[in-house]
Every structure is written in C-alpha cells, then in structure tokens.
Amino acid sequence: MDYEGPRRAQEKEGREYSRKKWTIVAIAAVAFLAGAIFTSSIMDNLISSSKYVTRIKNTVLVSFFKREPILYFLTIEKNGEEYRLDEQSIFTVSYRDEFVVKDVETESIFERGVTVDIEGVGGENDMGILFEGVSLVDQVVTEDARDFTIRVNYRGKTIASLPIEVKVMPQDWLRFAKGSDSRKTRIEYLERAVTMKKEDTGARKMLAKLYVSSGEIKKGIGEYEEVLRIKPDDITALVELSKIYRDTKRYNDAIPIYRKIIRINPKDDVAYANIAYAYAKLKNWKRATANYEASLRLAPDNYEALYNMAEIYENTGKTKEAIGLYEKVLKYKPNEPVVMKVLSNAYLKMAMYDETIELIRKLIKKTPNDVSAYANIAFAYGKKGMGKREIANYKKATTLKPKDPVLHFNLGVAYEKAKRYKDAASEYGKVLKLTPGDKDALLRLAEYHLRSKNYKKSADMYEKYVKISPKDAKAYLKLGFAYDRLKSYKRAVSNYEKALQYGVKDKEVHYNLAEAYGKIGKDSKAIAEYEKVAKDKPSIEVLTIIADYHMKKKSYGKAIDAYRRMIKIDAKRSEFYSSIGYAYSRKGDTDRAIANYKASLRYDREDDVVYLNLARAYEKKGLYTKALKAYTNAYEINPGSDEASRKIPEMKIKILQKKHGN
Numbered sequence: 001m002d003y004e005g006p007r008r009a010q011e012k013e014g015r016e017y018s019r020k021k022w023t024i025v026a027i028a029a030v031a032f033l034a035g036a037i038f039t040s041s042i043m044d045n046l047i048s049s050s051k052y053v054t055r056i057k058n059t060v061l062v063s064f065f066k067r068e069p070i071l072y073f074l075t076i077e078k079n080g081e082e083y084r085l086d087e088q089s090i091f092t093v094s095y096r097d098e099f100v101v102k103d104v105e106t107e108s109i110f111e112r113g114v115t116v117d118i119e120g121v122g123g124e125n126d127m128g129i130l131f132e133g134v135s136l137v138d139q140v141v142t143e144d145a146r147d148f149t150i151r152v153n154y155r156g157k158t159i160a161s162l163p164i165e166v167k168v169m170p171q172d173w174l175r176f177a178k179g180s181d182s183r184k185t186r187i188e189y190l191e192r193a194v195t196m197k198k199e200d201t202g203a204r205k206m207l208a209k210l211y212v213s214s215g216e217i218k219k220g221i222g223e224y225e226e227v228l229r230i231k232p233d234d235i236t237a238l239v240e241l242s243k244i245y246r247d248t249k250r251y252n253d254a255i256p257i258y259r260k261i262i263r264i265n266p267k268d269d270v271a272y273a274n275i276a277y278a279y280a281k282l283k284n285w286k287r288a289t290a291n292y293e294a295s296l297r298l299a300p301d302n303y304e305a306l307y308n309m310a311e312i313y314e315n316t317g318k319t320k321e322a323i324g325l326y327e328k329v330l331k332y333k334p335n336e337p338v339v340m341k342v343l344s345n346a347y348l349k350m351a352m353y354d355e356t357i358e359l360i361r362k363l364i365k366k367t368p369n370d371v372s373a374y375a376n377i378a379f380a381y382g383k384k385g386m387g388k389r390e391i392a393n394y395k396k397a398t399t400l401k402p403k404d405p406v407l408h409f410n411l412g413v414a415y416e417k418a419k420r421y422k423d424a425a426s427e428y429g430k431v432l433k434l435t436p437g438d439k440d441a442l443l444r445l446a447e448y449h450l451r452s453k454n455y456k457k458s459a460d461m462y463e464k465y466v467k468i469s470p471k472d473a474k475a476y477l478k479l480g481f482a483y484d485r486l487k488s489y490k491r492a493v494s495n496y497e498k499a500l501q502y503g504v505k506d507k508e509v510h511y512n513l514a515e516a517y518g519k520i521g522k523d524s525k526a527i528a529e530y531e532k533v534a535k536d537k538p539s540i541e542v543l544t545i546i547a548d549y550h551m552k553k554k555s556y557g558k559a560i561d562a563y564r565r566m567i568k569i570d571a572k573r574s575e576f577y578s579s580i581g582y583a584y585s586r587k588g589d590t591d592r593a594i595a596n597y598k599a600s601l602r603y604d605r606e607d608d609v610v611y612l613n614l615a616r617a618y619e620k621k622g623l624y625t626k627a628l629k630a631y632t633n634a635y636e637i638n639p640g641s642d643e644a645s646r647k648i649p650e651m652k653i654k655i656l657q658k659k660h661g662n
Helices: 006-042 049-065 133-143 170-179 183-196 201-213 217-230 235-247 251-264 269-281 285-298 303-315 319-332 337-349 353-366 371-383 387-400 405-417 421-434 439-451 455-468 473-485 489-501 507-519 523-536 540-552 556-569 574-587 590-603 608-621 624-637 642-659
Strands: 071-078 081-085 091-093 098-106 114-118 148-154 157-166
Touching: 071 148, 071 157, 091 133, 098 114, 098 148, 133 157, 183 201, 201 217, 201 235, 217 235, 235 251, 235 269, 251 269, 269 285, 269 303, 285 303, 303 319, 303 337, 319 337, 337 353, 337 371, 353 371, 371 387, 371 405, 387 405, 405 421, 405 439, 421 439, 439 455, 439 473, 455 473, 473 489, 473 507, 489 507, 507 523, 523 540, 540 556, 540 574, 556 574, 574 590, 574 608, 590 608, 608 624, 608 642, 624 642
Parallel strands: 091 157
Antiparallel strands: 071 081, 071 098, 114 148, 148 157
C-alpha cells in the first residue's frame, strides 16, 4: 500500500465529501420535485406551491446545513379539546384545567432534536405529559407575579416561546386562604378574593372574622356591614357583628342588631337574652328585665338568663328576689362555684349569716384556695359573735393572700374586738407596709398607741393621717391630746383649734384648749375657753379655775360672779362665801366682805382662816371688840396661829385706847 502524505489525503477526503454532498442534494431535489407535483395535484385549496417550496427548502437547510428550524405550530389538548397554537398565540389556563402537548411541527425532519418545556412545572421534555392548571395557579398565587412560558427547543436551544396566561379566580384566593396557617397571608388572599368578586358574602365573612381575630376591629365591622348591605338578613353577619359590639362594650350599637335578629326569628331566646344583657350594661333595668323575661318564656331552663336576671335584681336593690333566682340556678348547676359564691354574697348582704356559713363551707370544699370565701365566712362568724372562728378564717385568708392589705386590716379589727390589741396593731402595721397611705390603718394604729400611752408614736401616726384626711376633727382632738401629754403645748393648741374649726362639739376640747392656753401664758384665751365650758354645763371645777384667773388678774368683780355661780350649784359650801368675802376685801368693800365671811361661818364654824379674814375686816373698820372675838375664835381653833396670838393682845389694847379716847 502506497504511502500518501497529509495534503493528498486531505484532498482525497474533500473530493469524497463533495461527492456525498452533491448526491444528497440531488436526492433531495428529486424528492422535492416529486413532492411538489404530488401536492399540487391534490391540494387545490391549500397554500400556494411556492410556500411549500419554501418549507421544503428550509427543511433541507435544517437537515443538511444545520440551520435552526422554525416552529409552525403546537397541538395542545385542554380538557378534551385540541388547540393549534403558533408563536403568536397565548395559551390560557385556570384552576380546573388539564392539558397536554400532543404534537409540535417544525422544519426539522421527524422533529428530530425538538423538545417542549413547560417552564417552571415540567422536566426537560414535557411532550405528552398531562399537566393540571392548579399547579400553575398555585404558583401564581404564592409567588404573586409568576410568568409561565411554553418553550420549544431545538438541540437545547430555544427556537420559539408561547406565553401561558394563568387565570386566578376568586375561589383560588379563597382556597389558599383556607389552607394557609398564616393569619396575615389568609387576610391578603381573602382581600384579593373580595376585590375580584365584591358580592361574595362568604369570603367577606371569612375576612371579617380574620380582621377581628387580628385586632383590626374597625375593618371587621366594615366587612360585616358590607355583607349586610348585600344581604340584609344574613344571620351569621348579624350575630358576629353583635358579638363585636358586645365585646367592645358598644351596647348602643349592639341593640339595633339584636332587634333585627329578633325580627328575623322571634323565637330566638338567645337574642332576647343578649339584648337584655346590653340594656343591663346601660343600666336600663326595666328593658333588661322585660327581655330576660321574654327569653325565659321561650327557654325556662336557660340558667344563664336566670343568673343575669338575678344580677339585675341585685343591682336594683331587690336582693331577696335575686336570692330566689340564684337558688334556681344552683339547682341546675349544683356544683358551680361561681353560683355558690354570688348566692352566699347575697345571703351575706341580707344578714342571713347561717345560710352564708352553710353555703360557703360547701364552696370551700370545692375551692379550698378561694380567698374571698374565707373572708366572707369570717365576716359572717364575726356578725354572729363567733370571734375565734372569725379570726381563724381571716388568718387562713391572709395565708393564701399575704399581700392583701384589706384582709390584714379585717383581721386586725377582729383582734381588736377580741381585745387582742397587740395582735391588732401588728396587722395594722402589715397594712401600712403594703399600703403606706392607708388612712384607716393609720388611724387604728394611732389610737392603739394613744391607748398604750405611747404618745410619740401616736402623734406620728395622727400626723400622717391628717395629711390624708385634713378635715377629720376627732383626729385633731386626739393629736392635740397626744401633744398635750408630750408637753408640746403649742402643737396641742394648734390641733385643738383645728378640732373646733372642723366641727367638734365636745366641751372637753374647750377645756383641754383652755389648759393648753394657760400653759403657754395665753390667760385671756384660756378664760374665754373655760367660760365656753361653763356656759352650758357649769361645774365647780371650771368655775374655780375661772375665778382664780380673774383673781390673778385682779378682776375681782368677775371673780365674785364666778363664786356666785358656784353657790348656785352648791349653796352650802362655805369656801364659796369666804372666797367672795376675800374678793370684796381686795376690792375694798369691807362691809360685803364681812357679810360673806359671816355667811361662810354659818356653814363651817371651824375654819380659822375665815375667822382671821373676818377679824381683819372688823379691825379695818375699827370694830376692835368684834375683831378680838374673831381672832380669839381663830386662835381657839388653831393655837399655832401666830397672827391670832399676836392680834389678841393688840385688840385688847386698842379697845382700852378707844374706851379712854386715845
């Protein structure tokens, strides 16, 4: 075998290829002429033979010269019906559609190398594969702006694209709303659904409910109102709207809705009960009662209506009638703690303490940690005078709820009733730790310290109390007393004055104030206060003080008046007369002084001081004989009297001197 160089080998190869190429062209030309003659003879109504010549030519170019083919059409079957689509067509799909690409026609012989791809849902070649429109719809809904395309590919390269129009219907958004776990997403889907189909009341009701549950109450109300505009008698919308108004306490808005429900169904006992509830919240007791009665006529065993009507009776002061209804409810619900509690409260309000105790004992068995039950039974025991049980139950209540100041206060009061004052004070102290400004605890603790003579602590407590209750007259009285005992007389005066300012009528205040005035040197004010004490109910004690003040101030006339008022109280008290006599002597009225000293001696002849004063008065008038006798009487009663012993001889001398004219 001869050796051929590379160049000759290449030339030989080229000649062989050329021969093959022209052979194929020749065959194709023959096929073309045969096809043209055949086609023109049998297809008079088809496209002109020049068009077919072009297609055959293109087929040759695709087959032998590797040119990309052109798509003529796709055949797609949708829901049993065939569609022929070219590159300018749009394929429409909705939720319920099913479709399959059955055929594709291009310039490629036998469609070799041609594939069809339903972009986004299929595989590499989707020819002959059945697709459901729902899968496309679902992607559009979830991705919001997804586009789908049918791509015709030749040897991996796209030669034509047909857009798919995915039609999303209201029911698609509704379907997705039902299937989503996200409330926000469900709302978005339903909003789109009602936008597309505004008269869809079902979708609007679902949307309204979601709005309400997500806190968008106003939007929820708007949707229910729109439903009722479309369908005025929609019971579901009416009921749900009434619930919103009830839950948001818009009772005036709820009432017209309940009326509509009742017009639609006059035998709806629940609607009557609901409208009664709304009237009750508005304190329209008359209409509330009337509607509960209507509800109970339709459903006599409706224990909820009975319960609510009982509450109305309580609110209108008809506690006895309320008890009757609560007892009926308890028959229907014998083990219901709520009913047992309200009934026991009603018993307590009516002072039915035995019934209260019996029922609360049962309640405690059901709810052993019910604080209010222990507190109420303690109160009932207290009213029955059963102090030990009262204290025991209040202690149990405070154990269960140690930070409740009211329970500690009530326990303190129970201790006080049992005269366990120290324990009471301890409880009041706990109240003040929990609520430092509790005025009742402050007052009780202040009184405890006052009673215990701990005046400093008492004053501190009263000071805190009067800051909270600045017009409590009795508190100022006791605060004044505490300061009085602490010898803080100026503060005592200030608080006694406030006690009088805010209405204390007790004469003791004037007396204490008078004393305090005296301690700080305000005698005039002291006398004025003592006079107020003596004005309505004079006493020897007070009048004596008044007289002493006047004597001290040398107001002898006023002092004499005070002594005379004492005589009106007790006319046989010798000292009153002697005091008047002394006042007259200081005033310079010797005759009246003598008269009153003599009056004093009629009631007490053994008073040497009165004899001395009488003797001095006689001596002053020059009646030495009478003076001698008075001095002698004084000396006989009291031999130790220096004045009497000295004056007796003096009087004898003066008598002799007077007798002899010296």
